Amino acid sequence: MDARSILGMQAAAPAGTQASGAGNAPAPGGSLCIEARDLWFTYDGRAYVLKGVTLGVRRGAMTMVLGRSGSGKTTLLKTLKGLTRPQRGTVTVLADDRLDDRRAPAHAVAYLPQGLGLVRSLSALDNALTGALSRVGTLRSLARSFPKATLEEAKETIARLGLAHKLYEPVYRLSGGERQRVAIARALMQKPSVILADEFVSQLDPITADEILEMMRAVSREGISLLITTHETHVVARFGDRIVVMRDGGVIHDGPSGSLSEDGMVAILR
C-alpha cells in the first residue's frame, strides 16, 4: 500500500488558536483509506473552523461524524475531498490494493454534498454516468458516447439501488429518497475507495433514511469506506461502526461503535 497525498501543505501554527479535544493521532487498528493530520482551516483568516483535526477513516467501515451545526463537519468533508485547502495539516489518500487504479488519488474519493449536487434536468442514468467522467475520454463524454460497458455498469448500479424503472426519468421528477439513490449511484460509478457524505439523510423521513443508510451499509460491506456527517444521534448509534464527535472545529471523541450511548452523545455535544 502506498501513500499518495492529495493535500500536503505544512505551515506555521496559526497564532491564537489551539487544537481542541481528542484525536491527536489517527485511531489505531484496521487499515486506513484516508488520513487527516492536524488540519487547521479558516475561511476569513481569523476564526478557525477546523482546529487541529486528526482523523483516520478505516477501510470498509461506516464512520459517523456527529456534531452540532457549525461544528466544522462540512468543512472537514470538503477538506478531505480537496475542495478546500487547509492552512495547515495534511490529508493523505491511501491507495486501495484491490483497485487497479491509475487515476489521481482524489478521484478515488467520492463526495456527496448536503444538497446532493445532482443535475435536475438530466436523467438518473446521465447523473450516474457523471461519476464515470474521470474514466472516459473527454470527447466521448462530450458526445454522450460512453463505452457500452460503462453504460451497462451505470444501469446495473441504478437497478441495484432499486431504480431500474426510473433510468431515463429526469431528476426533478424523482422523490427525495430516489434522488439520494441516484447520488449514491453517481458516487459508486466513480469506483471510490471512500465516500464522503454530508448530512445526506437529514431531510428524509425516518423510514426512507433507514432504507438509504442500510443501502450505505451494504456498500461499506463491499469494502468501500464511508464517512457520513450527521447531527442525529440515533443514526450514529444505529449505523456507525466508528463514532467521531466534533465540537467547535475539533474532534472531542473518536471511538468504536458502542463507545458512546445516545445519551452520552447528547451530553458530550452540550
Place this chain on the structure above:
Amino acid sequence: MILRTLLFRGICLGVAALAGFSLYRIGLLDASRVGPALSNLAEFTSSLFPPNDDVLPTLLDAMLETVQIAFVGTLLGFLISLPLAFLCARTLFGLAVTAPARLTVGAIRTVPSILWGVLFVVAYGLGPEAGALAISFYTVGYLGKLYYEAFEAVDPEVMEAVRGTGGNRLQLIAYAVLPESANALISNLLFMFEYNIRASTIMGFVGAGGIGFYMLGYLQLLQYQNLMTALLLTFVVVMAVDYLSARLRGLVLPSQQPTRRAPVLAAVTSLWR
C-alpha cells in the same frame, strides 16, 4: 430607524430635484412649445392616413429581409456569445481569462446597434450583410453578459459534485453548467430574437438592409401614407413574432420554476442519445 427614514426622504427629494432639473434642461417644462407640438403631431398623424397598400408587395419583401437579418444576426451572435460567456464565468476560469473576456463583452455592448450598422456598411457596403453582422455583434454584447451571469448562478453544489467526480472543465460545462442553465439560455435567446426584429428595422436607416431603408425614404420624400403601411406591417410582424415566441417558450419552458424547467433539455438529450 429615524436615520433610515431621513435618508429615504433625502433620496426621494434628490430624485425629484434631478427630474425637475432634467425636464427643464431638455425643454419639456416650456409650456409655450406644447401647443405647437400637439398641433404638428395632429397634422402629421392625419397625413399618415389612409395607408397606401400599393407599396405592400415591395414592403413585404423588405420585411422578410428584416426578419432574415434578425434571425441570422441572432444565430451568429448566439454562436459567438456562448463560448465567450464561458470565458467570462468566474466559476469556470480565473481572473486572467475572465477579465479580458468581460472587457471584450463590455466593449461590444457599449456600441449601439445603429453604430455597428454604420461600421459594417462602411466595411461591407450597403445591404443586408451589414445589417446581419451588426445585429450579431449587438447580440454578443447582451447575450454574452446574460449568459455568463446564468453560468455563474449554477448551484455551487452541482459544480462541486461534478468537479469532484474528476470531470475536467469541458465535462463540467457539458454536465453541469449547460444543463443547469439551459432554461436561461433558451429564454434569453428567444427574447433577443424578438428584440432584434425591432433593432433590424432601424438597420435600414443606415443602409444595412430591410424595411427601415424604405421607411427612411418615405420620410425623406414626405410619403407618409407609404410610411404608415410600413409601420403597420412592422407592427403586425412584431406582434406575430412575439406571439410565436411566447408559444415556443410555453412549449419548451412550461414554467420558470426550477423544478419544472427541464423538458427542453430532456427533449434535446433524448434526441442526442
